[in-house]
Amino acid sequence: MSAPRLEPRLSFPYRRPAVERGYTRQTLHVDLSRPAVAVKPVPPEMERIFIGGKGFDLWLLWQAVTPQTRWDDPENEICIACGPLGGTPSYPGSGKSIAATISPLTGTVIDSNVGGYFGPFLKFAGFDALEVQGLSAEEVVIVVDGIEEQVTLYGAEGLPEDAYALTAYLTERFAKGRPRDVSVVSTGPAARHTRFGCLNFSWYDPKRKRARYKQAGRGGIGTVLAHKRVRALVARTDSSVTIDTNAPADRERLKQVSRLHSREIVELDPKQNEMSVIGTTHLVTIMNDHDLLPTHNFRFGSHREAENLGQAVFRRLFDPGFDGCWMGCTVACSHGVRDFVPLTGPYRGTPVFVDGPEYETIAGLGSLLGIFDPHTVIEMNFYCDAYGLDTISVGTATAFAMECFELGLIGREATGGLELRFGNRAAALELIHQMARGEGFGRIVGEGVRRMKALFAERWGADPRLLADIGMEAKGLEFSEYMTKESLAQQGGYGLALKGPQHDEAWLIFLDMVHNFMPTFEQKAEALHWFPMFRTWFSLCGLCKLPWNDIVPEDNRDTPEPAKVMKHVRWYAEYFSAVTGRESTPEDLIRMSEAVYNFQRIFNLRMGFGRREHDTLPYRAVGPVTDLEYESRAERYDRQLAEIHPGRDIASLATAEKRALLRAHREAQYVRLQDAVYRRRGWTPEGIPTLATVRRLGIDFPEVVALLAAHGVRE
Amino acid sequence: MIRVGGKEHPWREGLTVAELLAELGRAEDTPVVRVNDTFVSRPRFGATRIPDGAEVFLIPMIAGG
Numbered sequence: 126m127s128a129p130r131l132e133p134r135l136s137f138p139y140r141r142p143a144v145e146r147g148y149t150r151q152t153l154h155v156d157l158s159r160p161a162v163a164v165k166p167v168p169p170e171m172e173r174i175f176i177g178g179k180g181f182d183l184w185l186l187w188q189a190v191t192p193q194t195r196w197d198d199p200e201n202e203i204c205i206a207c208g209p210l211g212g213t214p215s216y217p218g219s220g221k222s223i224a225a226t227i228s229p230l231t232g233t234v235i236d237s238n239v240g241g242y243f244g245p246f247l248k249f250a251g252f253d254a255l256e257v258q259g260l261s262a263e264e265v266v267i268v269v270d271g272i273e274e275q276v277t278l279y280g281a282e283g284l285p286e287d288a289y290a291l292t293a294y295l296t297e298r299f300a301k302g303r304p305r306d307v308s309v310v311s312t313g314p315a316a317r318h319t320r321f322g323c324l325n326f327s328w329y330d331p332k333r334k335r336a337r338y339k340q341a342g343r344g345g346i347g348t349v350l351a352h353k354r355v356r357a358l359v360a361r362t363d364s365s366v367t368i369d370t371n372a373p374a375d376r377e378r379l380k381q382v383s384r385l386h387s388r389e390i391v392e393l394d395p396k397q398n399e400m401s402v403i404g405t406t407h408l409v410t411i412m413n414d415h416d417l418l419p420t421h422n423f424r425f426g427s428h429r430e431a432e433n434l435g436q437a438v439f440r441r442l443f444d445p446g447f448d449g450c451w452m453g454c455t456v457a458c459s460h461g462v463r464d465f466v467p468l469t470g471p472y473r474g475t476p477v478f479v480d481g482p483e484y485e486t487i488a489g490l491g492s493l494l495g496i497f498d499p500h501t502v503i504e505m506n507f508y509c510d511a512y513g514l515d516t517i518s519v520g521t522a523t524a525f526a527m528e529c530f531e532l533g534l535i536g537r538e539a540t541g542g543l544e545l546r547f548g549n550r551a552a553a554l555e556l557i558h559q560m561a562r563g564e565g566f567g568r569i570v571g572e573g574v575r576r577m578k579a580l581f582a583e584r585w586g587a588d589p590r591l592l593a594d595i596g597m598e599a600k601g602l603e604f605s606e607y608m609t610k611e612s613l614a615q616q617g618g619y620g621l622a623l624k625g626p627q628h629d630e631a632w633l634i635f636l637d638m639v640h641n642f643m644p645t646f647e648q649k650a651e652a653l654h655w656f657p658m659f660r661t662w663f664s665l666c667g668l669c670k671l672p673w674n675d676i677v678p679e680d681n682r683d684t685p686e687p688a689k690v691m692k693h694v695r696w697y698a699e700y701f702s703a704v705t706g707r708e709s710t711p712e713d714l715i716r717m718s719e720a721v722y723n724f725q726r727i728f729n730l731r732m733g734f735g736r737r738e739h740d741t742l743p744y745r746a747v748g749p750v751t752d753l754e755y756e757s758r759a760e761r762y763d764r765q766l767a768e769i770h771p772g773r774d775i776a777s778l779a780t781a782e783k784r785a786l787l788r789a790h791r792e793a794q795y796v797r798l799q800d801a802v803y804r805r806r807g808w809t810p811e812g813i814p815t816l817a818t819v820r821r822l823g824i825d826f827p828e829v830v831a832l833l834a835a836h837g838v839r840e
Numbered sequence: 841m842i843r844v845g846g847k848e849h850p851w852r853e854g855l856t857v858a859e860l861l862a863e864l865g866r867a868e869d870t871p872v873v874r875v876n877d878t879f880v881s882r883p884r885f886g887a888t889r890i891p892d893g894a895e896v897f898l899i900p901m902i903a904g905g
Contacts, residue, residue, distance in 0.1 A: 397874075397882075407879050411872055411879055414882070415871075415881055434878075670903075673903075676904045677902050681902070688902060
């Protein structure tokens with residue numbers, strides 16, 4: 126390979142505006158096709174209704190695409206935005222970027238909330254959001270340099286292939302002696318060959334003297350970046366960020382509320398989950414104990430070897446030290462493994478630093494595949510990041526392929542000779558390497574579960590009904606890693622999520638199953654209204670949700686609504702008011718989110734989705750598909766059937782009959798839940814926001830009203 | 841003696857997590873506890889004995905994902 130070369134193709138000087146009350150009030154548009162760069166103002170209405178972050182992304186993307194736009198069309202964009210609170214170093218969890226695009230997996234909008242410094246640095250370099258549109262004729266790197274006040278499009282040759290090496294190179298190339306001033310967004314070679322390429326967002330870790338990474342994993346945004354032939358985005362700004370950098374409306378008020386939340390985390394995290402030491406790895410054994418840890422393609426919720434992947438192991442493996450993915454964050458949960466030596470692939474035998482794993486990666490690349498060896502999980506984590514792959518989709522898609530192989534639905538002729546059984550660590554790793562090389566069965570797995578289902582039925586005659594039941598995707602997106610069979614509320618949390626089954630909208634399993642906070646349909650529906658709305662708000666503002674409810678006040682259990690952690694919600698209202706000067710209550714935060722949430726639902730409708738029929742789930746998310754699953758928890762299911770059908774002799778039924786009875790009941794329950802949630806959200810029975818709802822939320826733009834009318838929603 | 845959330849609590853041979861939570865009146869609302877460096881969930885409360893001198897923390901587990 127030739128030496129790396131970056132040749133300037135286009136330079137665009139600009140004046141960096143002062144940040145005021147969390148906003149620069151302008152966005153940056155890069156057209157790769159022409160190529161051209163432009164700056165757009167942020168109108169007051171855009172700021173008022175869409176707030177920032179994901180809201181800005183959606184509004185910009187809405188204007189860029191048409192109902193016919195596919196993910197690989199030139200007009201599709203990658204939008205990245207921070208938010209008005211993003212970049213505050215005093216308040217924990219305030220450095221998130223939100224990326225959005227039309228997804229190669231789902232065909233509609235996907236959004237992903239990610240750490241690293243890029244979003245805040247983009248804002249401090251002068252832009253509330255970035256749109257990358259068009260298709261480049263050559264490989265390029267886009268650099269937004271807030272210090273030089275210049276956007277430059279570089280033609281790129283000979284750059285390192287993998288994301289780790291590429292980011293290290295670009296950080297050094299543009300640091301000018303201050304690597305902490307640089308953040309890089311990149312993907313890797315597998316993004317070119319799969320539909321679930323991820324984006325790696327970097328920050329520089331001065332203690333370890335290296336770039337670190339967080340991933341915008343879901344939905345294939347990395348695939349879109351690679352298709353546009355953008356090797357990387359670079360933001361550069363003066364990293365001497367303080368509480369004043371966002372020019373808050375009320376500095377003292379911000380200082381006070383920041384101090385309250387920061388101090389509470391410092392005091393309580395050591396008494397609670399210890400996220401600053403073990404990240405989210407504590408969830409592995411907790412989920413396992415409650416039969417909620419997915420194993421073997423979501424067949425089961427626990428396994429005797431799960432402790433091998435638990436926090437006790439990672440407590441020893443993680444490199445001690447500060448691991449905040451944004452400055453000053455006291456949760457600081459982004460841990461990594463130092464001097465890990467892969468056994469396979471291009472880094473075989475070479476010590477590397479691995480960022481992660483988190484719970485989702487451990488479950489997806491571990492228990493879900495029947496793999497309970499932490500070192501294999503770490504190696505898969507490393508290569509997924511380096512190759513630019515979403516660990517969740519890789520895990521869930523691979524698990525589906527493994528089960529199809531074990532059931533004989535596909536054979537070695539399909540897998541290219543791989544003995545793709547659960548627990549086969551070598552085969553799982555090989556698939557990831559194949560995805561990076563764009564060859565073999567890895568390329569097929571890289572198409573995602575939805576397309577594998579169609580292919581396996583068409584090419585190898587697999588039973589499409591069974592494939593539909595065990596293929597863990599909804600809306601085209603692979604499930605994230607929680608068992609939902611025993612939690613109707615979490616089935617709704619996945620099935621009714623706008624982008625597909627990702628837990629960031631509503632994680633209700635514990636509240637529903639363990640705490641029993643929502644025994645009725647109406648209470649579940651209320652939860653499936655309030656929680657997605659409040660969680661959406663974090664992505665409007667550039668925030669992480671962990672400080673809200675992963676570390677909770679000691680007196681929280683004595684409050685009227687402990688699930689909502691209202692003390693913290695009130696702090697967030699205070700935080701928003703202090704930075705933006707827009708005086709807000711907790712109810713106001715929910716209304717902000719409602720507007721954007723409903724707009725995204727309507728965006729889905731525009732793209733041909735967003736109706737009841739698109740909110741369905743594979744049956745494995747709802748109940749036992751096979752006799753094996755039923756019999757593994759027969760006592761539980763028999764008891765439930767006896768309650769549902771009092772007087773009926775359940776014991777005399779064959780397992781298949783019992784499964785069918787249970788299925789009819791559970792599927793009907795899910796439909797009832799849909800009805801209740803749609804009513805609570807102000808939607809029609811088809812799942813479309815009503816005119817009254819869009820008017821109440823101020824999103825009754827003419828094109829929205831026309832779209833609703835086209836779908837039969839009128840006065 | 842053990843410490844629960846930083847406060848001293850009497851210990852006895854064979855004390856289980858379930859018994860401790862019952863003594864504290866926290867059996868209903870505590871799904872997970874941490875005993876030193878080990879997380880213990882409700883299904884294992886009855887079978888998990890607490891060693892003398894242990895640091896015990898009651899984990900609210902409102903969130904997770």
